[in-house]
Amino acid sequence: MQHVQCARCVRCGREYEATPDVTTCQCGGILDIVYDYDYIRRTFSKVNLEARRDHTMWRYRELLPVEPETPPTPLRVGWSPLYEEPRLAEQLGLGKLYVKDDGQNPTASLKDRASAMAVAKAREAGAHTIACSSTGNAASSLAGNAAAAGLKTYIFVPSRAPKGKVAQLLTFGATVISVEGSYEDTFELSKQAIDRWGWYNRNAAINPYLSEGKKTVALELMEQLAWQAPDYVAISVGDGCTIAGLWKGLKDLYAIGFIDRLPRLISVQAAGCCPLNRAIETGEPWRPMEENTLADSIAVGVPRNADKALMAIRESHGLTVNVTDEEILAAQQLLGRTCGVFGEPAGVTGTAGVKKLCEQGVLGRNDTVVSVVTGNGLKDVANAIRACGEPITIPSDMGRLLEAFDQRGIRVE
């Protein structure tokens, strides 16, 4: 990989060769893939990108840490739609609002970007089996992307993972171990098993390539915005890997001159589980928290990618905001009714944060904001139903229909 220099520890700075199976630093720190931006500038331009017909994450190959001969992964990951939402912007009192619906990915979440990268690197490493622990989406995306590539998967999920996600895993043929305990307990057991059997490791804070996959969401949204950077990009934060990837992508584009300024990040966590935002807000080191939120994908009390995430928020002069479960469900309804976008609770948490910052007057008419929806609402139907109630149930009878409308105060126009 001529365009990759090394993998560097974000804590102590030690450098490693960027082999396909490199994991963490001796010091325990997480590694970051370091690129030769001068080389990339010479080989990659907006013009050659524009001519490309590949509308997947692999269209940005010059910025991805894979060998030239590594094949793209089989499923169509990436190039999710970016919608301009003038009606919602108006309603919130924002200048401009864009929603990037990353629930439109093969297994219905942003995590497909990381999992596709894991599959590509596992192939480079000659591995036939990949494993991970996950609150659900990393797992289902790994299972789907690996199945399409003919690789075997072992997947550890906390037993609270919604049924939709578990059904995906099993359908994709993964061996699924449902761990009675927290995400932390799940992670620990997966680590032991991976050490024991030598599987390729797709745990996000261990494998430095995953945030490189996730960063493609930033590359795309900037290309979709014709390289005009917005003021803010809002996203939900759990483990920390996604916001770190988002920031990496933005910095890559800045480094090679594709954008001339960097947006500020908006890190949105659930009020019931916000260890990273609390660290930013208090200026103290992050400390574990309980996992008290229905937004299961970001219910991460011990974030594994705290270092990269905190660095990203700080470097970008980012904002933090924490939202209650009620605010999350309200944002789900708002996005559905106004934009036709159905996100899972963690998926719409970024938008809930944007709404709250508008209400607080932090964001307003002069701001252009991109809100990333990270997963599809079909993954967690129980919570959606909880938020929106039940339909009108009647027999096939016009009299009963009129009665039901009357009772509910529905005036048909």
Added chain:
Amino acid sequence: MQHVQCARCVRCGREYEATPDVTTCQCGGILDIVYDYDYIRRTFSKVNLEARRDHTMWRYRELLPVEPETPPTPLRVGWSPLYEEPRLAEQLGLGKLYVKDDGQNPTASLKDRASAMAVAKAREAGAHTIACSSTGNAASSLAGNAAAAGLKTYIFVPSRAPKGKVAQLLTFGATVISVEGSYEDTFELSKQAIDRWGWYNRNAAINPYLSEGKKTVALELMEQLAWQAPDYVAISVGDGCTIAGLWKGLKDLYAIGFIDRLPRLISVQAAGCCPLNRAIETGEPWRPMEENTLADSIAVGVPRNADKALMAIRESHGLTVNVTDEEILAAQQLLGRTCGVFGEPAGVTGTAGVKKLCEQGVLGRNDTVVSVVTGNGLKDVANAIRACGEPITIPSDMGRLLEAFDQRGIRVE
């Protein structure tokens, strides 16, 4: 619409002006939109299509029945991935197999194509409210596409519709009427309400524009195959509107010279509800059937688009095949494990039919087949779980993991 000549009854041949709100013929027959192919040939070429950057169903505007000034609908509908599946082809004993995953649409089914068209035509008609009855997917797609466009929806579903689909409707802000009865009962009540209040009608067999939206699946798959027609295109059949749309698209392309031969259709129904296939197989008129299948989207005992569907199957010298619920769930697992594609039961019914025809020796090594997956498995998680069982549930303990693997005969390599 210079490229549209009229709307013609498929039963009696009577012609109507193609106004935005035209419905059925006086004789009760369904209308078909008739194009001026000579005009289209002069204005539309593969070369101008290739240059287009719009990767949605609206890239085929020259073949769609909308006014030049009608805006494209807001959600990104269409251009779903077409995957070549060499491993599954090998396993089934087929020459070549392609899977078009139409679950990759904004509301996760092929029906988004019809609903986007309905929204476009409702706007042309100056309507602010759209209504339909549906087993689920037509409804959720209408609710989502209408919400994004700022239109109001009234939606009638049979009370058996899976919760995932109802949750989508409610989240998209539709007024949902859940009818205790069959699809037929649901349809009847919706018809009365639409007549009473004058809503724009998105019922598939009433509104002739919907199959024109659905036909874009055929336009896409042929473009994705570089205009090389496969031998067969397999799809699940319920109401009949989808297979009719598929065939219309193929015939359009043949009429304007984009393809030089027509594939044969494979109409796949559930064994427990196959009135259309039975009509083809017996040569008799179709008769209602009970709705005995878990594939809810095609559990249609009284198909509303029988005329167009039967004509399509016959004109294409099509094959019919009926599959049991067990065969449907087996196909769901097969697509998941081998291709990383998670389809709902009705979504994978086409593939179940292809598998059965391979086993019967009807299809084989000389055949190239496209199988369309019409909806995402996340829409109906309960049935997926029924098919694939439960995960291994244990505490976070290596000893217990080894024990569990042992008990299940899992040998880790």
